[in-house]
Amino acid sequence: MTVTVSDPSVNIRDEIAQESGMPELSDKIWFHKTAAAVIDANRCIGCGGCIAACPSRSIGVAEDGKPTLVKMCTGCSACWDYCPLAGLRVERLSKILTDEANQRHEETSQSHTTDDSVILGQLRASYSVKAATKVQGAQDGGAVTTLVAALLEAGEIDGAILTKKVDAFHGAAVLVTNTTDVNDAAGSVYHQSHPLAMLNLPLPAGVTRLAFVGTPCQISVLRALQRYPWKYRKTLASAVILTVALFCTRSFDPDLLESSVAGEGVDTNSMKRIDIRAGELIVQGATSNVLLRRPVREFSSAALSGCDECSDFSGLNADISVGNVGSSEGESTVVVRSESGEKAFALASPRLILSPLTRLDPVERIALQNKRRAERSSARGIDPDGGLWISYTGHLSKYSGTDRTPKPPPDYRSYHFDVSC
Numbered sequence: 001m002t003v004t005v006s007d008p009s010v011n012i013r014d015e016i017a018q019e020s021g022m023p024e025l026s027d028k029i030w031f032h033k034t035a036a037a038v039i040d041a042n043r044c045i046g047c048g049g050c051i052a053a054c055p056s057r058s059i060g061v062a063e064d065g066k067p068t069l070v071k072m073c074t075g076c077s078a079c080w081d082y083c084p085l086a087g088l089r090v091e092r093l094s095k096i097l098t099d100e101a102n103q104r105h106e107e108t109s110q111s112h113t114t115d116d117s118v119i120l121g122q123l124r125a126s127y128s129v130k131a132a133t134k135v136q137g138a139q140d141g142g143a144v145t146t147l148v149a150a151l152l153e154a155g156e157i158d159g160a161i162l163t164k165k166v167d168a169f170h171g172a173a174v175l176v177t178n179t180t181d182v183n184d185a186a187g188s189v190y191h192q193s194h195p196l197a198m199l200n201l202p203l204p205a206g207v208t209r210l211a212f213v214g215t216p217c218q219i220s221v222l223r224a225l226q227r228y229p230w231k232y233r234k235t236l237a238s239a240v241i242l243t244v245a246l247f248c249t250r251s252f253d254p255d256l257l258e259s260s261v262a263g264e265g266v267d268t269n270s271m272k273r274i275d276i277r278a279g280e281l282i283v284q285g286a287t288s289n290v291l292l293r294r295p296v297r298e299f300s301s302a303a304l305s306g307c308d309e310c311s312d313f314s315g316l317n318a319d320i321s322v323g324n325v326g327s328s329e330g331e332s333t334v335v336v337r338s339e340s341g342e343k344a345f346a347l348a349s350p351r352l353i354l355s356p357l358t359r360l361d362p363v364e365r366i367a368l369q370n371k372r373r374a375e376r377s378s379a380r381g382i383d384p385d386g387g388l389w390i391s392y393t394g395h396l397s398k399y400s401g402t403d404r405t406p407k408p409p410p411d412y413r414s415y416h417f418d419v420s421c
Contacts, residue, residue, distance in 0.1 A: 007396060008406045009036035027391045029077035029087075031059065031069055035409040037395055038085045039066050043306040043404055045085060045251065046192030047214075048173075049221035052199040053082035055233040061194055068413050078233070080392060082224055085306050087389045090220045094316040095384040097223065098122050101338065119367045121316035125336040125345075126357040128327040133351070137165075139188040139275065140324045141332035143352065144244055147320070148211055149179040150348035157242065158207040161198045163214070165189045168271040168283070169254040169261075173198045177207060188246065190274060191254040192304065196221055199235040211242040211344075216312040216321075219245045223317045242344050245315020247323025247333075247363070249276075249307070249370055256302035266291045277324055305404070311374035311382050313367040320345060326362040333363060379404060 009032050031050075038044050050067050051059045055076060062068035067079075080087040101122040128141075135142030151157045159177040164185040166172050171189035175198055176182050195214050199222075212222060225237040261283055262268050273284040276296055283292040315321035319341035326333040334354075336345050375382050380390055380398040390398075399405055 007033075007036075008408045009033045027393055028075060029080040029392055030075045031073040031079050032409050032414040033392055034079045034083060034086050035067070035413050036406040037080075037392065037399070038083055038306070040407045040409045040413065041399070041404050043085045043309070045217055045304050045306040045310070046194055047084065047218045047221055048192075048194030048196035048198075049082045049084065049088075049218075049225075050079035051194060051197040052221070052225060052235050052237070053078040053233065055230060057200055061197070062412060066413075067194070069415065073414070078230070081389060082221055084217050084221055085309060086395065087391075088221070088224055089383065089386060089388055089390060090217065091311055091382050091384045092386055092388045093220060093224060093227075094121065094312060096388070097227075097317055119364050119371065120314055120335070120360060122337045123335060123360075124338070124342055126360055127334045127336075127354040128331050128357050129334045129352050129354045130331045131351065132353050135183065135186050137183075137186040139186075139273075141327070141330060142186065143332040143334055144213055144246070144322050145182060145186040146351050147244070147344065147348040148213065149182045150351055151211060151242070151344055152177075152179055152182065154347055156344065156347060157209045157211050159204065159209075160211040160213065161195060161240075163189060163191075163193055163195055168274050169252075169258045171254075175201060175204075175210075177204060187273065188275070190250075190252045190257070190276065192218075192251045199225070199237055201236070203236060203239065208239060210236060210240045211244065212240045213244040214246065215248040215251065216245050216315040216317070217248075217310055219243050219315055219318045220312065242320075242340055243318045245318035245321045247314055247321065247325055247366075248310075249313060249366065250303045251307055252299070252302045253304060257299060260299050260302045261292060264292055264294070277329070308377035309374050311371040313370035314363055323363070325366055326357060326360055333357065333360075335360070335363070 034050060044066055055078060056074050058069055058071045058073050059067050059079060060070035082088055084090045098121050129143040130141030131146040135145045138145055148160045159175055161175050162185040163171040164174045165187050171191040171193045173193050173195035174185060196218055222237060222240060258268060266283055270285050271283055272286045275282045279296055281294055281296040281299055282290060285291050319338040321335040322332050324332060336342055379402050
């Protein structure tokens, strides 16, 4: 029996329900609905939030590098609720957390406002920073590597979840517990490699306190998992005591980016590092020689389209945010946002060369550009004062008929769902 509805995720379970005369609730979320609305609508940003949120650990990564079912879906709706491109309104979460922080620390907090909304969030201090001892492979000033290593050596944390470069284009999430592995993971990679999926791993013996370094979207999903836990979900979210966000305008599909760069005549075997600075994409070789320098907008076809809908450039929900905007080449801009961030930065500061930044105009300018891009790109809109979640039917009503309309998932995406029905 064929069910004629506008929902592109309709499959055998819906047909059975319809034929039995007992249709399911319209906003009952199975994984194939999240897949239809996000993954196969080309909106997935590869944060791994759906994997971390799934209490039955039914979601893994398919050969195409995107989330897929690896065993039966239980229909709990968590993959929808914690996906920043599906149910979760990140901008609302950011406002909730920022307002609470301002209430706790009203006497010391600073709010930079533009267009009647908080652009840079909670600010306690900001610095231009570089490591006192050069960090091999570091992207800018080596601030993040030095910070994490210092916290490990001081016993403030037992481990950290980082993204390690596999090559210039590809990264892999890793859980490190020693400074050697921290240093090996130095340097940025513009590939979202589902790092939140690491929250599903068992902790090594003696490891109870973690730092998490990632992009703003990853930090926001982690905050949602921490703030709205569920007794049936067993993740390492509660073990994360420090979050470090990396300034981010967008991430890329690594294979598409590599192909685009190769199309410019650059030998892929000679590429060792990608950097994005001042609106340019820079490809370097083994000796830091520049192989290619082009405006980053020329590589937009390799960018993740879901990133266009993100309004958070500077990591509003992190304890510390770091990036190269606002500082000289070879240095990092560090924004300290919370009490935990202050404590961590103070501990690492003897290993850093730093100077206070009294103005963050360049950071604020790009943050505002990101927000305006998101307002143009997001069919559901950016509403910090709206509800924290959007329903599946609400999503369909906003996105159907757009260039991001939900699409039926391929069979392999929900194979375990179908065979179990």
